[in-house]
Amino acid sequence: MAGDEIRRNMALFPIGIVMKLTDLTARQIRYYEQHELIQPARTAGNQRLFSFNDVERLLEIKALIEKGVNIAGIKQVMNPVGESADDGTIINELSEVKRRELSESQLHRMLKQQIMSGNKRPGQVSLIQGELSRFYKNK
DNA sequence: GTTCTGACA
DNA sequence: TGTCAGGA
Numbered sequence: 001m002a003g004d005e006i007r008r009n010m011a012l013f014p015i016g017i018v019m020k021l022t023d024l025t026a027r028q029i030r031y032y033e034q035h036e037l038i039q040p041a042r043t044a045g046n047q048r049l050f051s052f053n054d055v056e057r058l059l060e061i062k063a064l065i066e067k068g069v070n071i072a073g074i075k076q077v078m079n080p081v082g083e084s085a086d087d088g089t090i091i092n093e094l095s096e097v098k099r100r101e102l103s104e105s106q107l108h109r110m111l112k113q114q115i116m117s118g119n120k121r122p123g124q125v126s127l128i129q130g131e132l133s134r135f136y137k138n139k
Numbered sequence: 140g141t142t143c144t145g146a147c148a
Numbered sequence: 149t150g151t152c153a154g155g156a
């Protein structure tokens with residue numbers, strides 16, 4: 001149903017509320033926005049306004065961060081951040097939510113693949129930081 | 140009072 | 149990432 005979609009993407013709360021909802025600091029939230037992991041709307045006064053989708057997205061980001069995945073890794077796991085709607089009418093990213101829900105195993109598979117392929121080539125960034133890497137690193 | 144951007148002892 | 153400045 002489209003009505004549901006508009007409600008999910010409707011910009012509602014300021015960063016203060018989102019901080020409490022996600023347990024993330026404003027610094028982190030803004031940082032993730034800089035790296036295009038989220039794209040909250042803005043008020044006339046340039047204040048950020050987040051939608052439920054943004055909050056869910058942040059929770060996923062938080063989960064991945066806690067698993068030791070860095071921004072580069074999250075970008076690969078998460079969806080392509082909104083293709084700007086040129087028609088500029090209505091936001092039509094229907095199944096965006098579903099599409100980005102990868103299973104744990106799938107995520108690990110991707111991460112392992114990353115590590116196995118050796119992320120030492122120039123231009124390639126390591127996706128793992130700390131913990132997680134030890135699961136796949138030799139021994 | 141809250142949020143924003145830029146910057147770094 | 150935290151935190152401070154200086155403004156909106």
